[in-house]
Amino acid sequence: MKNATQPVLAVEGISKLYGAGSNRVKALDDVSVTLYPGEVLLIMGPSGSGKTTLLSIMGCILRPTTGNVTVAGKCVSELAESALPDIRRHDLGFVFQAFNLFNTLTAQENVGVVLRLKGAPRRSITARSLALLEQVGLAHRANAYPRDMSGGEKQRTALARALAGDPPILLADEPTANLDSKTGHAVLALLRNLAKETGKAVAIVSHDPKAEAVADRIIEIQDGRLLS
Numbered sequence: 001m002k003n004a005t006q007p008v009l010a011v012e013g014i015s016k017l018y019g020a021g022s023n024r025v026k027a028l029d030d031v032s033v034t035l036y037p038g039e040v041l042l043i044m045g046p047s048g049s050g051k052t053t054l055l056s057i058m059g060c061i062l063r064p065t066t067g068n069v070t071v072a073g074k075c076v077s078e079l080a081e082s083a084l085p086d087i088r089r090h091d092l093g094f095v096f097q098a099f100n101l102f103n104t105l106t107a108q109e110n111v112g113v114v115l116r117l118k119g120a121p122r123r124s125i126t127a128r129s130l131a132l133l134e135q136v137g138l139a140h141r142a143n144a145y146p147r148d149m150s151g152g153e154k155q156r157t158a159l160a161r162a163l164a165g166d167p168p169i170l171l172a173d174e175p176t177a178n179l180d181s182k183t184g185h186a187v188l189a190l191l192r193n194l195a196k197e198t199g200k201a202v203a204i205v206s207h208d209p210k211a212e213a214v215a216d217r218i219i220e221i222q223d224g225r226l227l228s
């Protein structure tokens with residue numbers, strides 16, 4: 001549901017070429033996508049269609065070959081490479097299918113380390129990391145290490161970490177791929193609640209049919225192009 005007239009993220013007319021010469025691949029071709037505060041956008045499409053490339057460009061991890069990217073009012077295409085980490089830190093939270101947690105740190109420390117990177121005051125970190133874990137229903141597992149957590153607990157820890165710094169945009173790449181059906185459903189419901197209750201703009205790349213139920217809008221990519 002759109003509850004704002006201005007998108008918080010927009011990619012316009014982007015294309016992405018990988019490789020050179022005979023290895024050249026056109027991963028995206030003239031793709032435009034907008035993402036509004038408070039909505040869940042689902043990006044679907046067959047394997048190799050360009051979904052991860054699109055999400056990486058939306059997340060300023062990758063630059064498009066052509067086209068414009070605007071994140072939280074900033075025209076990313078006009079910014080130097082050196083400005084991108086700041087945008088990723090302040091405006092974007094990422095959730096990946098492989099969780100990407102630090103195995104030697106507890107759930108709370110995994111969140112805390114990112115809060116520190118995002119510049120949170122040192123003395124606030126313990127309380128804030130616990131509050132973030134509470135937001136994803138995991139405060140009771142604050143002292144657990146990833147090896148002792150279920151897949152759902154790991155993904156919720158990753159989500160708490162993505163929420164550190166309170167970014168307006170959350171990008172999730174196959175967030176349920178390593179989860180059983182029930183746990184996957186819970187993670188998707190959590191993403192939807194975050195959009196509806198806190199106004200975050202959420203984009204999810206997924207093959208998971210359950211994701212369709214939490215989406216406000218679904219776009220489909222095939223061979224690097226949006227199907228209309």
Ligand SMILES: Nc1ncnc2c1ncn2[C@@H]1O[C@H](COP(=O)(O)OP(=O)(O)OP(=O)(O)O)[C@@H](O)[C@H]1O
Pocket residue numbers: 018019025026027045046047048049050051052053054
């Ligand atoms: N770093 C790279 N170098 C060269 N080609 C790449 C690179 N990354 C992706 N590609 C190619 O670009 C196309 C789109 O890939 P992408 O990973 O975005 O698709 P996808 O829809 O996310 O696929 P999947 O669902 O399998 O993860 C594919 O043809 C892929 O082989």
